[in-house]
Amino acid sequence: MIPKAEAKNIWVLAEQRKGKLVNVSLEAVGLARNLAGSSSQEVWAVLLGKDVAGLAESLIQAGADVVLLAEDDRLAGFRDDPYVDYLTHLVGVYKPAAFIIGANSTGKSLAPRLATRLGTGLASDCVELSWDQADGLVATRPMYGGNVMATVLCPEARPQLASLRPKSAPRPVPDPSRKGRIEKADLSGVNVRDRVRLLEQVDTAGDQVKLEEADIIVSGGRGVGGPEKFSVIKGLADACKGAMGASRAAVDAGWVPYTHQVGQTGKTVSPKVYVACGISGAIQHLAGMKSSDIIVAINKNPDAPIFKVATLGIVGDLFEIVPMLTEAVKKEMG
């Protein structure tokens, strides 16, 4: 824990995977920029990795005032130990008031360890963050599968940690005229326990758009009826340059792999458009997609609960509607 009176500036973890910044980090930089507003707080992007200095400029263009560059071989691929050890050191040296970390598989693992190490509080998987003169970071996070929204404060301990759900803040438009500085972190003499080794990184998603990062998600449920028939769903997802999702019923039936499952026991997504095809809209499914901007439901049962949350509903046979929609989208996208 660092003294409240000495803590200043809003930090963001700039995470990169294989040399590319992850989207939620850029979203967090843009959000931090808004939080800092016109106050005297600076936005610092903490860039960890090996040979990653080239990414600093895009963080500045996204809204960072300072890029804190921490480069070390041990930071090449994510492991909790070196990340937490180095971040603890940096927090101790520079004393940030708040630290925002993306709530993806890296951040969800790292942030709680960091909170306990620093003796401070963490609001995890936040969908909204605001700044208050008196309280600093004010975090809004869903509980009970999105049926309750909680406002979480961290009144005394600093830095205030928050992890931010991907897609809950807009991705900032790069501003090439923005100026910032790069601060090279001195990592010498930091005691790093490096207990876990990374043997292999397997990319099963390949070139496909990742669920968490997609602007448009097309999901299929039990109504799709079989593994081959999922090509109808995939076809629309591809035409939209989006990702394919599924309900648990479709996953449990073995039609699509678990990595596509949306819902309480799957992934939580928040795209611009979520198209639910042949999905009834059980509460556990809604828990994973209810915060999407636009929900489109295609279902042959007019009483399906999904229509209660849908922005736009079509009562009809998905095998009739979806291929027609795919063709129309292809035409629109040129």
Added chain:
Amino acid sequence: MRIVVSIKQVPETTEVKIDQAANRVDTEGLTRIINPYDTYALEEAIRIKEASGATVAVITCGPEKADESLREALAMGADEAFLLSDPAFDGSDPVATAYIVARGIEKCGPYDLVIAGRQAMDGSSGQVGPSLAEELGVPTVSFVRKIEELKDDYIRVQRMTDDGYDVLEGPLPMLITVVKEINEPRLPSLKGLMKAKRVTIPVWSAVDIGVDPARVGPAGSPTKLSKVAPPPPRAGGEMLEGTPEEQVRKLVARLKAAKVL
């Protein structure tokens, strides 16, 4: 090998009432179950026991009635159970909860592997597992979808990532959190439930496990829940009428107007 599984008892549903006057979530009267994510943790531990002869201990921090969930875990195949219960623990945030559970785990004996769920269905924070590892001073791998190899002092696992999975190895003792993909949990057997009824489960208070009272409960928690509210209602939905062709045409027009196409 001794494995400790950290579980939480949660309401069976996420459709809870919000008591807006008291600014709290009302879960009174709801059936309580083992957090579904924790059943994967339990199942994995029991499978290791069946395959290579480990001892499985299960621990929870919660009210006295959390005892039922521990008995259910015994009925699934766990060997020992420990309940951390003290009014002083009520209202602990995840950082404080991890501190309590860590001291409980240390009191219940030496361990090689700690398994936690990915997150609890109620608070949905997903913090207690990694925080617990930090409190215990052991390495962590979160979101484990498969244990590839396990030896007396070594583990190799697959960790689910946003792009696929990572393969990681490290020394024991270690803490892992697990995801649904790892297994299909069994149900507790009737015979097991009968037997579990007769087991005496130690109940430990703050004093028993030697926690610092200043680090537990609302006052000892770094975060405060300042407000609970229902989610903002979604804007009224619209049904697109007409023939399938018309419906599709309307939909495309709406998506274009919203600048998503």
